[in-house]
Amino acid sequence: MEGRRVDAGSAAMKQALTHYDKGGAARMVDVSDKPATRRTARAHALVRISGEALQQLPNNRKGDPLEIARIAGIAGAKRAAELIPLCHPLLLTHVDVETRLGPEGVEIVSTATTTGPTGVEMEALTAAAVAALTIYDMTKALDRSIEIGELYLLEKDGGRSGRYQRARGGSR
Numbered sequence: 001m002e003g004r005r006v007d008a009g010s011a012a013m014k015q016a017l018t019h020y021d022k023g024g025a026a027r028m029v030d031v032s033d034k035p036a037t038r039r040t041a042r043a044h045a046l047v048r049i050s051g052e053a054l055q056q057l058p059n060n061r062k063g064d065p066l067e068i069a070r071i072a073g074i075a076g077a078k079r080a081a082e083l084i085p086l087c088h089p090l091l092l093t094h095v096d097v098e099t100r101l102g103p104e105g106v107e108i109v110s111t112a113t114t115t116g117p118t119g120v121e122m123e124a125l126t127a128a129a130v131a132a133l134t135i136y137d138m139t140k141a142l143d144r145s146i147e148i149g150e151l152y153l154l155e156k157d158g159g160r161s162g163r164y165q166r167a168r169g170g171s172r
Contacts, residue, residue, distance in 0.1 A: 028086045034117035039158030041124035042111045045132040046150040049105040053143035057101070065138035066099040066106065069131040073097035076130025077112050077123040087122045090114045095123070097131050105146075106135050109154065121156050 021027045057065055074095045081089035094113040099106055110127035112120040132148045140146060155165040 026086060028088070029118075031088060031117040034160070036116050037158050038113070038115050039119050039156070040111065040113045041119060041121040041156040042109060042154040043121070043124035043128040044150060044152055044154050045108040045110075045128035045148065046102075046104065047106040047108070047132050047135045048147040048149065049135075049139060050143045050145065053139055053146075054101060054105065056142050057139065060138060060142075062138050065135050066101075068138060069099055069106075069108070069134040070097045072134040073108070073110055073127040073131030077110065077127035080123045080126040083126065084122055088118050090116055090118070090120060090123065092120070092123060095127060097127050099131065099135075106132075108132055108135075119156055119159055121153055124156075125151065125153060 062068075074097055077095045078092060081087045092112055092114050095111065097108065097110045099108050101107075108128050108131045110124050110131065112123035112127060114120050114123075129148075129151055132151070136146050136148060153164070153166060155163070157163045
């Protein structure tokens with residue numbers, strides 16, 4: 001079966017996009033020959049929620065949304081490869097999700113770690129996203145205008161590309 005051709009832009013862009021073969025078809029990257037190294041990634045998400053709803057969080061009849069979101073985020077990281085088609089299934093050695101109340105809502109920071117041949121950015125991002133969706137699910141009765149945003153990679157370390165740390169205030 002012939003793969004579907006994709007226009008990935010310039011020649012430099014095509015070389016940088018490792019999830020495409022020479023013909024432009026999507027593919028899972030072969031990491032067989034890459035050495036197993038310790039790899040860590042941290043991600044961020046923000047759930048914007050009204051001040052009134054934030055004050056009601058401790059009395060949520062569904063339970064503690066922050067603790068349920070923390071557990072959901074950990075479970076989400078472990079299932080990233082099931083949700084993202086070309087993501088490698090990884091043996092995660094550690095996942096943590098921190099939630100804290102802030103002036104705009106709930107800030108989420110997730111961390112994923114593995115020792116393997118490929119990075120854990122997608123697991124950290126999935127953990128933050130699933131935690132944010134869980135906060136929404138548990139608090140939507142308090143505030144229907146909740147927004148989930150600011151999902152991004154804070155930092156990653158390990159592997160051939162080394163360390164990346166997001167600049168304060170974002171990087172573009």
